[in-house]
Amino acid sequence: MAPQKGKVGTKGQKQILEENNQTLNFYRIMILGSNGLFLALNGFVFSEFAYFEVAAFLLVAVVHISCYQFLSYMARPKYSSTGQLADGGLDLNVESGVAEHVKDLVIVTSGCQTLGLISRYFWILWAFVPLRAFHMLWKNVLGPYFFAPAPEEPDVDEKKQRKMARKMRYAAQ
Template sequence: MANSSQKKIAHENAKTLLALRKGFIWAFYIFYRIVYHWNSFGLKLAFGYLFTAGLTVFLYTQINAMGQPRYNSKGELADAGQDLSQEGLVQYAFDIIYVTWFVHVTSAFWSKMWWTYLTIPAYAGWKAWHLAIKPMLGRSGMGAAGAEASGAAASGSTEGAKSKRREKMEKRAEKGPAVRYR
């Protein structure tokens, strides 16, 4: 079957996008929070809800645009779109949508659940630390490994600063030339 992997990706993307469309449960929040608890629904909650709902709609439209298959003039699959199950920014967009849904549903019962949104910037900070900041500190010599290596090089002692590859190469050189038999 031609393009079977592309067809499989297109089918999985369609299922994922359908599940996202079914997940938009804003009507529950609006009905319960506004109708039954009108006296506790203030301007802050309205602004927070509208902002986060807008963010969710924006992320959904981006995911939808990336995951839509494209067909040629003959009706054949030309491009399945981006695989929505791969890791990366698409998965972070899914995570933000899921956190938003959780906050919308739970804040209908307890308005302090809006604090759950702090998990998003906390996770982004943690990822930034491990992927960008920490490696840059290690390369500039400010980390512990960089300080030890620079201290060993400065004192003239290169014994502790040798890499494993360098040690292997030196051992091979000590053994002499390799003899090959046919």
């Protein structure tokens, strides 16, 4: 396949708004589906909620609500005073953006919650979330900060060096 020639096309504000609405709808269905399945199976089929299930559900609910609210805040459109669309919000489907990591968190959380119905050991998968967050923090912030090369001293030409030496001699007297 030949590489595409010319400029890469950009999305219009209406297209971003429509795609953001579709993305939010997809993740809303995923969140409601995994929570509904968890509550239905634990409430009706297993007919008891252990302390672990209640605590896990509350934690999952906080994560789901926080992530969804964050995504909807990012995708909030802005309208002009005449009612025309001024800004479709940030594009939630852009690669390597913050929204991508938040969507991944929703997917992992929903997967752990659903697989947790089979066995409690699947909740261990949720431990990879903070490990991944620390890896990204190390790779993007801490690692470059700690291992950055020391700044080089600027080269001073010979004339300026002699002038500085004279000033130092006068200051010493």
